[in-house]
Amino acid sequence: EGVIPQEYTLIKMEVVPPFPSKLVALEGRKVYLAAATLRPETMYGQTNSWVLPDGKYGAFEINENEVFILTEKAALNLAYQRLSRFPEKPTCLAELTGHDLIGLPLRSPLAYNEIIYTLPMLSVLTDKGTGIVTSVPSDSPDDFMALQDLKLKPAFRAKFGVKDEWVLPFDIIPIISTSEYGDRSAEKICTEMKIKSQNEREKLDAAKKVIYKGGFYEGVMTVGEYAGMRVQEAKSLIRSKLLELGQAVVYSE
Numbered sequence: 001e002g003v004i005p006q007e008y009t010l011i012k013m014e015v016v017p018p019f020p021s022k023l024v025a026l027e028g029r030k031v032y033l034a035a036a037t038l039r040p041e042t043m044y045g046q047t048n049s050w051v052l053p054d055g056k057y058g059a060f061e062i063n064e065n066e067v068f069i070l071t072e073k074a075a076l077n078l079a080y081q082r083l084s085r086f087p088e089k090p091t092c093l094a095e096l097t098g099h100d101l102i103g104l105p106l107r108s109p110l111a112y113n114e115i116i117y118t119l120p121m122l123s124v125l126t127d128k129g130t131g132i133v134t135s136v137p138s139d140s141p142d143d144f145m146a147l148q149d150l151k152l153k154p155a156f157r158a159k160f161g162v163k164d165e166w167v168l169p170f171d172i173i174p175i176i177s178t179s180e181y182g183d184r185s186a187e188k189i190c191t192e193m194k195i196k197s198q199n200e201r202e203k204l205d206a207a208k209k210v211i212y213k214g215g216f217y218e219g220v221m222t223v224g225e226y227a228g229m230r231v232q233e234a235k236s237l238i239r240s241k242l243l244e245l246g247q248a249v250v251y252s253e
């Protein structure tokens with residue numbers, strides 16, 4: 001953890017009822033997986049969300065009718081940022097693991113896909129952000145490789161009880177174009193660097209660095225309300241809109 005606080009946008013990904021048995025206690029409320037992102041302008045390209053299978057999560061009361069699913073650490077931070085039913089005291093309505101969340105159908109802001117599913121990614125850290133990550137395989141090497149692992153390896157899907165229909169219909173959605181890496185920059189850099197799986201941590205970290213600069217400084221939005229605008233300018237406009245519409249909240253740690 002650094003000295004400079006990191007400011008994330010938490011995307012409210014609505015869990016679509018009917019709820020599974022583990023979530024029955026939450027029936028009648030609005031329940032969200034709260035995904036921490038630094039790239040709110042990429043939300044058009046969401047194909048799924050990520051959880052750590054063995055990660056510990058909880059369903060925490062944000063106010064009378066809204067519930068966020070995230071880690072306990074994030075719930076405590078939120079409670080100190082006026083995002084809990086009772087000030088500075090998170091209330092947990094259900095204890096969950098990543099396994100309980102895999103397969104949950106979600107409706108997520110700006111996503112081109114009306115419904116996306118919750119899937120396992122092994123590199124999710126539970127001590128960073130909320131432990132929930134939204135997946136944008138067009139622009140994130142981690143997301144691209146984790147989705148690729150699930151698509152190409154039936155045994156990997158089986159291991160986590162992932163159904164074909166949660167993964168196979170979801171293709172990359174191009175959303176940002178750059179001169180050097182085109183509009184599927186994550187796929188291009190992973191191919192160039194010959195990255196074989198989501199486990200190649202060092203290569204993936206290098207890949208992220210390379211395309212982040214290009215995407216941010218030269219990237220142009222190709223979809224949505226700000227199509228044609230540079231990412232640099234569109235980013236804050238898209239973020240403000242999500243916050244204004246109540247589809248996202250600010251979270252720092």
Ligand code: A2H
Pocket residue numbers: 006036037038039042123124125126127128129130131132133134135136139140141143208
């Ligand atoms: B970003 P930083 Cl398109 N574990 O959002 C692992 N990764 C996590 C996480 C966690 N607990 N919480 C957030 N993240 C991811 C979009 C995105 C992101 C794109 C491209 C790059 C990118 C879609 N996934 O991040 O270590 C989230 O993925 C590249 C750094 O706090 C979040 O933004 O700097 C980013 O890592 C935050 O990482």
